[in-house]
Amino acid sequence: MLSIITITFNAEPYLERTIQSILAQTDQDVEYLIIDGGSKDGTLALANKYRDRVNVLVSEPDKGLYDAMNKGLHMAKGPYVWFMNAGDQIAEAEAVSKLKMLMSEGADVIYSDTIMVDEQGQSLGLRSQVTPHRLPEVMHWSKFKYGMLICHQSFVVNKAICPTYDIENLSADIDWEIICLKRAEKISLYPGILSKYLLGGISQKQHRRSLADRYKVLRKHFGWLPNLWNHAFILFRALGDKIK
Numbered sequence: 001m002l003s004i005i006t007i008t009f010n011a012e013p014y015l016e017r018t019i020q021s022i023l024a025q026t027d028q029d030v031e032y033l034i035i036d037g038g039s040k041d042g043t044l045a046l047a048n049k050y051r052d053r054v055n056v057l058v059s060e061p062d063k064g065l066y067d068a069m070n071k072g073l074h075m076a077k078g079p080y081v082w083f084m085n086a087g088d089q090i091a092e093a094e095a096v097s098k099l100k101m102l103m104s105e106g107a108d109v110i111y112s113d114t115i116m117v118d119e120q121g122q123s124l125g126l127r128s129q130v131t132p133h134r135l136p137e138v139m140h141w142s143k144f145k146y147g148m149l150i151c152h153q154s155f156v157v158n159k160a161i162c163p164t165y166d167i168e169n170l171s172a173d174i175d176w177e178i179i180c181l182k183r184a185e186k187i188s189l190y191p192g193i194l195s196k197y198l199l200g201g202i203s204q205k206q207h208r209r210s211l212a213d214r215y216k217v218l219r220k221h222f223g224w225l226p227n228l229w230n231h232a233f234i235l236f237r238a239l240g241d242k243i244k
Contacts, residue, residue: 003078007068009037014087021089027096035072037062066165066172082156087198108158108184112194114151141181148174153195171214
């Protein structure tokens with residue numbers, strides 16, 4: 001069984017599209033968890049509208065996104081976990097069926113490209129086309145030296161190898177993915193697109209701190225000198241993109 005985890009906080013305008021994409025799956029053998037941070041809008045009413053399909057619904061104050069994600073990890077009963085946060089969507093109706101096939105083959109990490117969408121759900125293009133992050137067919141953790149190569153919503157993991165998130169770091173998702181990849185014995189490329197990702201997450205809203213936290217994460221995994229060179233490349237690449 002696959003556990004799909006949705007983190008919410010005052011997400012009334014976006015949550016339903018996420019739930020609908022799960023209900024649209026041809027294979028409904030999934031555990032669905034909604035971990036809410038104590039929303040004050042209509043998020044909980046919307047979640048309760050689908051209560052017969054939500055296996056776990058928790059709403060309480062937390063210490064931020066990654067604290068809530070840790071709660072979801074600890075509550076999930078399935079052997080694999082997949083984060084699909086409010087506003088994000090599963091991109092294909094056959095996704096769960098195709099994932100289960102890869103899981104049965106022993107994949108510890110399953111990944112794919114991602115469709116970027118705006119607040120109205122309109123496509124802005126594939127992440128590998130609209131960002132500098134090209135998705136390799138053969139994945140290794142060392143390929144993250146220039147940043148987050150795989151969108152979190154297109155990253156499905158065997159729960160047995162999952163670490164907890166560092167709740168103090170805005171780039172904890174990069175650290176989490178790298179650790180998962182380091183621990184994985186088998187990494188599989190999904191045959192298609194796993195998710196649609198809603199732009200505008202916490203790392204974009206607190207961009208400067210997110211960049212500093214990303215530097216700390218990559219220094220931890222690559223060492224201070226290689227990381228310095230890698231960030232020089234990231235800077236020159238960003239300047240080149242602005243000139244274009």
